[in-house]
Amino acid sequence: MNTSIALWAELIIAALALFGAAFTLIGSWGLAKLGDFGKRLHGPTKATTLGVGCVLIASMLWFGLTGTPSLHELLITVFMFVTAPVSAHLMIKAAMKLDRELRPPPPPR
Amino acid sequence: MTVLPVVLPIVIGLLAAALALSAWRLLKGPSAPDRVLALDTLYINALALLVALGVWLDTSLYFEVALLIGLLGFVGTVVVATFLLRGRIVP
Numbered sequence: 001m002n003t004s005i006a007l008w009a010e011l012i013i014a015a016l017a018l019f020g021a022a023f024t025l026i027g028s029w030g031l032a033k034l035g036d037f038g039k040r041l042h043g044p045t046k047a048t049t050l051g052v053g054c055v056l057i058a059s060m061l062w063f064g065l066t067g068t069p070s071l072h073e074l075l076i077t078v079f080m081f082v083t084a085p086v087s088a089h090l091m092i093k094a095a096m097k098l099d100r101e102l103r104p105p106p107p108p109r
Numbered sequence: 110m111t112v113l114p115v116v117l118p119i120v121i122g123l124l125a126a127a128l129a130l131s132a133w134r135l136l137k138g139p140s141a142p143d144r145v146l147a148l149d150t151l152y153i154n155a156l157a158l159l160v161a162l163g164v165w166l167d168t169s170l171y172f173e174v175a176l177l178i179g180l181l182g183f184v185g186t187v188v189v190a191t192f193l194l195r196g197r198i199v200p
Contacts (some may be wrong), residue, residue, distance in 0.1 A: 007111070007112070010111070010112045010113055011112055013113065013164075014112045014113055014116040014117075017116060017117065017120045017161060017164070018116060018119065018120060018123075020120075020157065021119075021120040021121075021123035021124050021127075021157070021161070022123060024123070024124060024127045024153075024154060024157055025123045025124070025126055025127040025130075027127070027150070028126075028127035028128070028130040028131045028150055028154060029127075029130055031130065031131055031134050031146065031147065031150055032130040032131070032133055032134050037140065037142055037143055037146075040134075040143065040146065041146060044131070044146065044149065044150040044153070048150060048153050048154070049153075051157065052153055052156060052157045052160075055120075055124075055157045055160050055161055056157075056160055058164065059160045059161070059163060059164050062164050063164075063169060066167070068169060070169055070172065072169070072172035072173070072175075072176065073160070073172065075176060076156070076160075076172070076175055076176055076179055079176070079179055079180070079183075080153070080156075080179060083179070083183040084153075086183075086187070087149055087183060087186040087187060087190065090186070090187060090190035090191065090194065091142055091145055091146055091149070091186070091190050092142075093190070093194055094141075094142050094145070094190045094191075094193035094194045095140070095142035097193070097194055098140065098141065098142060098193060099140065099142075
């Protein structure tokens with residue numbers, strides 16, 4: 001790391017990267033701490049998407065400002081935002097099939 | 110270049126802690142969907158760690174690796190969840 005950019009840009013990149021990493025850690029902490037599969041699914045699928053998005057935006061700013069802009073990060077971001085709900089939906093469907101207690105109660109007559 | 114050399118090791122440390130937490134859930138998880146969810150979180154955390162490492166080392170080598178991890182991880186999650194759901198992979 002010997003390239004130099006403006007201080008404000010550096011501060012923005014540092015804040016975005018810190019925010020994203022903290023959100024990713026909070027999501028994984030929720031995955032490790034919460035007690036039920038339905039609760040556990042919330043942490044990673046929301047917080048991690050936001051966290052990874054922020055880290056990718058920070059990386060995009062860094063490589064755009066140091067002279068080698070690339071569209072790879074945008075591709076990864078779009079891919080993550082498209083695939084995360086699909087995989088979460090499939091996982092909760094599999095969990096509801098395997099565990100009878102996760103299913104909602106039948107409607108009253 | 111004064112802020113980023115201080116902040117990026119902290120970022121990488123936080124992401125490594127997140128990776129360790131999801132790996133712990135992968136080893137411990139009581140049911141099979143827990144392990145699938147932990148593996149999903151694990152590859153997403155590894156992707157973020159690779160991107161942060163790419164900024165730290167100032168190389169764009171890791172983007173293809175991160176894209177490949179995202180693609181294959183999604184395919185793996187879908188395949189395992191479909192297997193748990195239906196008992197077979199091909200519908």
